[in-house]
Amino acid sequence: MFTIGPVGFIAPLLLWALLILPILWLLLRAVPPAPIRRRFPGVALLLGLEDEDAQTDRTPWWLLLLRMLAVAAIIVGFAGPVLNPQERRVGEGPLLILMDGGWADARDWDGRMQRVQGLLDDAARADRPVAVVSLTDLPAEGEVPMLTPAVWGPRLAGFAPAAWPPVMGEAVDWIESLEGRFESYWLSDGLVHEGRDEVLAALETKGSVSAFESPRRPLGLRPAVFADGQVQLTALRPVGDAAREVTVLAYGRDPSGTERVLARAGAAFASGETEAEVALVLPAELRNRITRFEIQGVRGAGAVTLTDDGLRRREVALLAGREDREGLELLSPLHYLERALAPTADLVEGTLPDVLLANPDAIILADVATFPETEQDDLLDWIEQGGLLLRFAGPQLAASDVSRRTEDPLMPVRLREGGRSVGGAMSWGEPKALRPFPDGSPFYGLEIPEDVVVNAQVMAQPDPDLPARVIAALADGTPLVTRKRIGQGSVVLVHVTANAEWSTLPLSGLFVQMLERLAISTRPATPEAKELEGTVWTPERVLDGFGLVQDAGTLPGVEGADLAAALAGERPIGPDLRPGLYAGEDRLIAVNALGREAVLEPVAWPARVPVEGLAVARETALKGLVLSLALLALAIDALASLWLSGRLFGVARAVRRPASTAAGVLFAALIALAPEARAQDGGLEGLEALALEATSEVVLAHVVTGDAQLDEVAQAGLRGLSDTLFRRTSIEPAEPLAVNLETDELAFFPFLYWPVSPSQPIPSQEAYAKLNRYLRTGGMILFDTRDADIGGFGASTPEGRKLQELARPLDIPPLEPIPLDHVLTRTFYLLQDFPGRWASRDVWVEAATPDAEVVEGMPFRNLNDGVTPVVIGGNDWAAAWAVTRNGAAMFPVGRGYAGEQQREIAYRFGVNLIMHVLTGNYKSDQVHVPALLDRLGQ
């Protein structure tokens, strides 16, 4: 391919045509623009006038240049210019495409996959067998899946970055186990991994190696550390180049359980620095909710760090039974607890109901014996949902009869009356020391200081299930600490006081350690290896390579020792120990992709290995662009030619507004460009216009059925009725409107005419809600099935069935055929028939109340309340009312004079109907006039 700079040409021979440009120049230059012929009577005055100069005879040079450019662009365009023509990668023999496949690849995984695809395409052209292998997911030793590149295309989607770094040691073994020679392309993540050089050396024994690296390096985040009341995080980058700021997001569940960003902070990398620190000061409540930190907008497990119990500060509520020993601080039952817990837990104090509202992690009751019944139930609920109730014994508990005969639900054991005291003045024996904690006790492994002795305690009643509940005992075997599980929580009773009255336990360091083990106070951030030894931890959540938190599913448990080694950085994480949250008996430990001491270092490739970027330069065909430019130039040329020959503004100048013409053209273009904008504006204005139109005068309206002809007849019918009302009554309606049930507001219209056609769509739920509101608030709908000529009232015609279907969701009262004394018969005219185009008597209105009575001497029943919300009939009234624009009736009614009479009655029915709508039962109330006059004494 022939290339100039970054542009290549598909058909370079065409470029020879550029040689004709000079000839064109000469030709065009000689031809002046054509003259215009104008008819102009004033020519008589022009005869004999000479032109002042003959210069404009020739085409101006800039116009020529423009034309030349246009022609040149056409020639170049057809020569097929291509930007960044792709150079094809050539090579022979098998090819191994190796990816690191660790979390560091995740940041530009798509780019990597595209690059791999590009390499596969090249290999396909060269017809080479290819294997694509990820170092985090190696095939079995000695196997390499050399396949045709086309097979790999669909398989690429199956690759995903792992959350752990590539395992180099295994890779060396695997490469060495392969037979034959092959070329290697290594897509590196750009980070130093131990053993990379060995892998490189192994690859080079098999063939040449090329490396590919992304200029976008991965970012990392060290685990969060809680120190000095703030959460400290460190963001890492491999290369300390320009200053840059990244945003660290703290994710957690809000009180409604939705995961969301709880806090954010910016970490600024100084220029040249590879670490950026950020400290978050958060309220304890918020901090305890945080489940992970992320660097915003950076994918990869390394940019995510999960938090475990190390960050959490427990909320502990302290309650004491009696607070009557003022001044005796050291004897306060809570003093030692407060001292032990204050540095590592958030303490809550208050009455039990208040404390329960705060939903603390643990409640400590120092020598509290009894609660009111309701509080006890609340406390039980709280325990069942995972609360830890820690009770200390004391004189009150010993004196009370709580849990004597039957086990109190809030006590782990039954107690013997009185307790015991040993080693005191009035008792024999020595104060008792503690027995080493048994295996299975939460205190297992704690050192017991020599000086911890117990003088007095409450005694547990021997029970069949007592031994299972003892988690600490005195040297003579009497239980010292007992525990009972309730639901997800537990009740723990320490059989001594929380102060130093009954034992020296609260004075020792063991007391603090025991509280820690009970998960009341916060533990040191990193669990010690010794602590974890022998335990098994189940993964709860794991991170995938992109840094997304996944459910662990059925992943196997992990040995505590491995966990400890991983946390200490002595053991690399891998497929059998993935980054994630591991749950032990009563705590969570987070394993992150990056440890506390992790650093990111850029890889340095030896000079012999060629390193390429990942960017895939796209071939861009410029043909369309160049040809468009040519067209543009030609368009400008046309305008310029017009201008030169005086035709552009020739006519406009007569009006002396050339500028406004240009502006007009521009404006027209803008209008053509923005039709949607106008349509959107039109929406609101249309609504307002409708409201104004409908409310400034009385307006009759009909429902749009979607049948154009029917709607037209309805419109014409209402127009005829409006005209009649205007002529005969004081109602002077404006031009009737068509109402769309879905979009238009109905509240403006006193009356809706609804012609029923079998084809009309059923309105939506919202429209029905609107209709029901309309009917309830005094609107009237006249349903017209227009079928009285062929069927009676009911479901015998398609329209009738459609009406039933339409009216089913409507809020319509019971109906009856219009009675002879209905107010509709006399609101304006006295009527007995209600014909339209057809003369059927089947017109239905709201049924009269059953208690309506015929009053003696009155022609009408006493029906005073309400306007019927619906009138239903099939007389096709609109057709009888319909008039054309010039006032002539649109449809014949009946035959001859009788028909005209029928039309007249139809109009009268319309007048009566609208009168009824607008004046309500006014005419009905007239029956009272004689009585009123009588009462007035007239």
Added chain:
Amino acid sequence: MSDPGHETHPAVGQGLRSRAEGLASALPPLLADAEHLAQTVLLGAHGRRRSGMGDEFWQYRPLAVGDEARMIDWRRSARSDMHFVREKEWQAAQSVMLWSDEALSMRFCGAPGKRGSKGERARLLALATSVLLVRAGERVGLARMDAPPRSGPLQLIRIADALAAAIEAEAAGSAAPDYGAPRAEILPPQSRAVFISDFLGDFDKAEAALTGAADRGVRGAMLMVLDPMEEDFPFDGRTIFESMGGSLAHETRKAGDLRDRYLARLAERKDRLEMLARETGWLFTSHHTDEPAQKALLWLYGALERGH
């Protein structure tokens, strides 16, 4: 006829009725426009200011010898012992000859759709003047009709008919000279004349007609109707200008350069016409088709009134 949307049946076209309708279709707009235009001019009777034949009362005078008995105004005489004769003002009708140019140049219109051609304006003014004059009881004639001036509403219909024929000729695009010139020989001696034209043709012909008219004792008014485009010359670029009939042509490479010289020549033409009018006792003014027609009509009316 002029309404393309209204087509008549071919068999109907020959009858009197259809011709009348065809006539009416062109007449009402023109006549109505003319009447409407004439309404804007407040009419005053131009009596002779002496007694004579006429409709208006002039004076009572005592019966003198030689008066016939039937001339006595008995109503007045009954109020006194003397006999009175009721004299009326002498209202002599004037003959006015109208010439509206029908040459091709009058068919020019600079902005079709926005304003009419010069010829349309000329016909409208001619008919409106006729309406005014007929109302005043004068005798009016149209040069096109080759008939002596007459008075009365019927003459108005005839004039409108003749002008409608001119409209037809224009619509049919029938041949006509490029530029028109008035003819002095058809003017009755001692009458009045109104020439409405663009006067862009040969100046000598206009001069000959005017001096000939003056020789016959005819006085009158010349109205030069021009299109605004002819006043502005808004042309540019390479152009070939042709007269409406194509008999004259002028090519220029830069029309914009000619503008000043064209305007100077137009001003000179107006000056010469003005001078000619003054010498022969006529009146001259120019009128543009984008101006309201009332202005020109008022001027024409005033010009004819002045001579009484």
